[in-house]
Amino acid sequence: MKRTGYLYDLRYLLHDTGPYHPECAERLQAIHRGIETGGLLPLVKEISAVKADMRWIEAVHEPGYIRRFEELCLSGHRTFDFPDNQMCPETYEIAFLAAGGVIEAVRRVMAGEIDNAFCVVRPPGHHAEVNQAMGFCYFNNIAIAARYLQEEWGVARIGIFDFDVHHGNGTQHVFEQDPTVFYYSCHEHPTFAFPGTGRSFEKGVGPGLGTTRNWPVLPGQGDDEYRKLIETDLWPAFDAFKPEVVLVSCGFDAHEEDDMSDIRLTTAGYSYVMEQIVAIAEKYAGGRIVSVLEGGYCLARLPELARNHVQILLGKDIPA
Amino acid sequence: MFVHRSMTPRVITIGKEASLLEAKDLMRNKNIRHLPVVDEQQKLIGIITDRDIRGAMPLENVRLPDFCKKMEVASQLKVGDVMTPDPITIGPHDTIEDALLMFEQKKVGAFPVIDAEGRLKGIISVRDILRAFTNVLGIGQPGTLLCILVEEKVGQLKKIVDAITEEGISFGSVLVARYWDENKRAVFPYLLTNNVVRVKQKLKALGFELLDPMEWYIDQLPRHERDG
Structure with a gap:
């Protein structure tokens, strides 16, 4: 059995997005319930949130953006940049805890204290641009973690696999010119889904040409399409790139019962996807995976999806 | 223009x-x-x-x-x-x-x-x-496209716009296209939001038909009609 870190913190529940918002605290509670009732809590290494050092936030975001976020948030504004981005006065602080928690999980993996980790954080991050909040995201947690890996641990090749049903525009834009970070995203086709980027012709820019890949999935597609993209596209891409660490933008919103998308990935399909990522990480990255929660809004299905996710990270020989 | x-x-x-x-x-x-x-x-x-x-x-x-x-x-x-x-x-x-x-x-x-x-x-x-x-389509900005099938009669668009406005959602663009059924129109609002779950439910409750995305047409007239 692997030593799997599990980042969960009650303070993440305090990010209040107001009534009827899909990105709500109940999502995290549902995920935690799944881990708990699945009997996995005694098996994982629990991690508490740590506030991120400003240095790491600034490794991705412009200082002016961070100040604007702080000012608007602390002065009681309920939205930031887009009406989608609902916040409360605590949001700024909690965004630091989300990014910092992921950094802490990455640190433990790199220090050899744990093998891999699942970070159940809010607010999510992969839509956040260098200077703009977008799609419920403020700080780009996964991009910040990748910068931390580069600068603090000197990791030369980082593979990011983003299976949230929406394209991670923020992450792509941060790394599109960086040949040392491979950003691979599969998501509902941008003509039919937010945010409208992630078309197959977006393959990176300048020196980063070739280390960005997008596989848009048409509405109604599911397990078969994901199997195809992983076997015929993701594996060859990562076989060639050989990531030293694998980061995962984990969105459960491609599930067939999640009404944020028209994609029909089943619970079993999600397990298949994660098993393949684990296999890639085993082959190239010494098993080092840090999975970071992005979307996933079907409260009824989140417990089982998260439980399977952690079970796959724990791997074989889980005590009954 | x-x-x-x-x-x-x-x-x-x-x-x-x-x-x-x-x-x-x-x-x-x-x-x-x-x-x-x-x-x-x-x-x-x-x-x-x-x-x-x-x-x-x-x-x-x-x-x-x-x-x-x-x-x-x-x-x-x-x-x-x-x-x-x-x-x-x-x-x-x-x-x-x-x-x-x-x-x-x-x-x-x-x-x-x-x-x-x-x-x-x-x-x-x-x-x-x-x-x-x-630029007219608004697809340079982050948003979500819907396709709503409506009866061809006056006042339909207002109902749609009102429902979307009540949800506090801004429009990137609205396109109205002809549909194969002469008595219907396909309305494509491009909404500057990630969050369309509630507005979709609301539109359905108002009796509008949301078209399966795989059946969307922006350009749906029969070829001979277009070329003729």
């Missing part, structure tokens, strides 16, 4: 006495495919395209025994010999819809833009029109 807002104003031109090779180099260096031909007073007298040049210097020449002779002839050709005189033009205060319909009819790639005195003011290409309509 006027041509002068979407055209390229600083247009690169050539004279009719210039050689074809000069025109060819100019196009390659500036990465363009259309050169308006002007006289000394900057009056438009023709247009020459990369295709005209290819036609005058066909690559197949290479295989012919008298290749050198043909190349010699080609290299002596002047722009005035192969240009299209009196090209189809458009005015700066024609609209981009005019340009769109003209492009469809005339089957050319660019129109020189000339004022009432015949002076060249710019050039507008298919690419300029594409950019303009990309």
Whole structure:
């Protein structure tokens, strides 16, 4: 059995997005319930949130953006940049805890204290641009973690696999010119889904040409399409790139019962996807995976999806 | 919506006495495919395209025994010999819809833009029109497209707009398209949000049909109708 870190913190529940918002605290509670009732809590290494050092936030975001976020948030504004981005006065602080928690999980993996980790954080991050909040995201947690890996641990090749049903525009834009970070995203086709980027012709820019890949999935597609993209596209891409660490933008919103998308990935399909990522990480990255929660809004299905996710990270020989 | 807002104003031109090779180099260096031909007073007298040049210097020449002779002839050709005189033009205060319909009819790639005195003011290409309509569709901004099928009667759009406005969602654009069923219209609101779950439920509750995305048509008229 692997030593799997599990980042969960009650303070993440305090990010209040107001009534009827899909990105709500109940999502995290549902995920935690799944881990708990699945009997996995005694098996994982629990991690508490740590506030991120400003240095790491600034490794991705412009200082002016961070100040604007702080000012608007602390002065009681309920939205930031887009009406989608609902916040409360605590949001700024909690965004630091989300990014910092992921950094802490990455640190433990790199220090050899744990093998891999699942970070159940809010607010999510992969839509956040260098200077703009977008799609419920403020700080780009996964991009910040990748910068931390580069600068603090000197990791030369980082593979990011983003299976949230929406394209991670923020992450792509941060790394599109960086040949040392491979950003691979599969998501509902941008003509039919937010945010409208992630078309197959977006393959990176300048020196980063070739280390960005997008596989848009048409509405109604599911397990078969994901199997195809992983076997015929993701594996060859990562076989060639050989990531030293694998980061995962984990969105459960491609599930067939999640009404944020028209994609029909089943619970079993999600397990298949994660098993393949684990296999890639085993082959190239010494098993080092840090999975970071992005979307996933079907409260009824989140417990089982998260439980399977952690079970796959724990791997074989889980005590009954 | 006027041509002068979407055209390229600083247009690169050539004279009719210039050689074809000069025109060819100019196009390659500036990465363009259309050169308006002007006289000394900057009056438009023709247009020459990369295709005209290819036609005058066909690559197949290479295989012919008298290749050198043909190349010699080609290299002596002047722009005035192969240009299209009196090209189809458009005015700066024609609209981009005019340009769109003209492009469809005339089957050319660019129109020189000339004022009432015949002076060249710019050039507008298919690419300029594409950019303009990309902006019109609003797809440069993050958002979500819906497709709603409505009865063809007055007041339907208002209900849709009201429902979306009540959710506090801004519009990137709204497109209304014809549908194969004459009595229906397909309405495509592009909403500047990630969060369309509730508004979809609301629209369904109002009795609107949300079309399966795999059945969406923006361009859905039968071919013969479009071409005829």
